[in-house]
Amino acid sequence: MVDELEKAKPIIIKRVKRKGHDFHGGSWxxxxxDFATAMMAFFLLLWLMGNTSEDEKQAISGYFHDPSGFQEKAGSSPAVIGEGGANVAVIEIETIQPETDDIESEISKNEASNKPLSEEELAKLAEQKEIEKLKQLKKELEFLxxxxxxxxxxxxxVMIDITPxxxxxxxxxxxxxPMFDSGSAEPKYYSKTILRGLANVLKQVPNKLSVTGHTDATPYVERENYGNWELSADRANAAxxxxxxxxxKEKKIARVEGFSSSILFDQQNPHNPVNRRIAIIxxxxxxxxxxxxxxxxxx
Structure with a gap:
């Protein structure tokens, strides 16, 4: 009887279903x-920000604000970025040195016509080419x-002109x-910005520079044995x-001089602030x- 009851018991088989973990899929x-790419882009951005000047940042920002203005403003120069806050200070200046190819071309023309150039004519031709380069530099600086x-x-x-x-x-x-405090040869912070901005362009040309300092006609009497001559020379040296x-480069500086008030910009008004100036040639x-x-x- 017992054997028959045991045989009549139903046999129950329990199966445990195992669920696969989501992370075993490919979506993660x-x-x-995507996360790694974003982090790489972020660190690349940080690196670029740390190695880019303020002028370049402004130029890049201007491009992304108004890409369409690029060609309109730039004309044929790809270095200039258009409207939308772009800074056009990021420019390249051509060498002022007279182009040897141009001079040689002129020599070849004269040789072909059996009229060789004299030394005086060669010097005049070289100076003419140099003046053309100076005029081009003038345009670039004015644009800057x-x-x-x-x-x-x-x-x-800032005044720019061509002199002999x-x-x-x-x-x-x-x-x-003022560029300097009264009686001081220490440039104001904005004077330093102006001078260093000009240097960033002038360093690209081979020509040497002259730096001169000038004061107005107001006598400087705050220090014994120190007047406008000393002050103007010290300001030129500070520039x-x-x-x-x-x-x-140091070797590019040909001359540093102070002229006191001996060469006034406004001769009709010797005390005009415009007479206090730094001239770079x-x-x-x-x-x-x-x-x-x-x-x-x-x-």
């Missing part, structure tokens, strides 16, 4: 790859001053915005140091050579 790999954020508040204080000695850049004082900080090669000869006493 896609998410992780007009469009660079660093110069936005000081455009009226070369390309002259004058940074003048303005009422309530030279800022140019060096901006990338100018990109010297023509012949002028730089004459300075060296004068120092050496060679005729």
């Amino acid at each position: 790999k896609v998410a992780f790859a 001053v007009e469009n660079s954020i660093d110069f936005s508040q000081f455009r009226e204080q 000695s070369g390309l002259r850049i004058q940074i003048v004082d303005k009422d309530k915005r 030279r140091r800022e140019l060096l900080f901006g990338g100018i 990109v010297l023509k090669r012949s002028v730089a050579e004459n300075i060296e000869k004068q120092v050496l006493g060679v005729e």
Whole structure:
């Protein structure tokens, strides 16, 4: 009887269903790859930000604000980025040195016509080509001053012209915005910005530079045996140091001088703040050579 009951018992088989864990699928790999890509892009952005100048950042920002303005503003120059806050200070300046190819071309033309150039004619031709380069540099600097954020508040204080000695850049004082404190040879922070900004362009040309300091006619009497002559010379030397900080090589400086109030910008008003100024001249090669000869006493 017992055997029959045991045989009549139903046999129950329990099966445990195992669920697969989600992380064994492939979706997490896609998410992780996206995360790794985002982190790589983030660290690349940090690296670029740390190795990019303020001017370059402004230019990049301007492009992404208004890419369509690029060609309109830039014309044929790909280095200039258009509207939308772009800074056009990131420019390349051509070498001012007379182009040898141009001069050789002129020589070849004259040789072909059996009219060789004299030394005087060669020198005149070289100077003509150099002046053309100086005029081009003048346009580039004017464009920089007009469009660079660093110069936005000081455009009226930067004057650029061509003189018999070369390309002259004058940074003048303005009422309530002097380059230096009264009686001081330490440049204001914005004066340093201007000088270093100019240096960033001028360092790309081979010509030597002259730096001169000028004061107005107001006598400086706060220190014994120290007047406007000493002050103007010290300010010129301070400007030279800022140019060096901006990338100018020491050997490019041909002359540093102080003129006190002997050469007034506004001769009708000797006390006009504009008379207080720093002048930087990109010297023509012949002028730089004459300075060296004068120092050496060679005729």
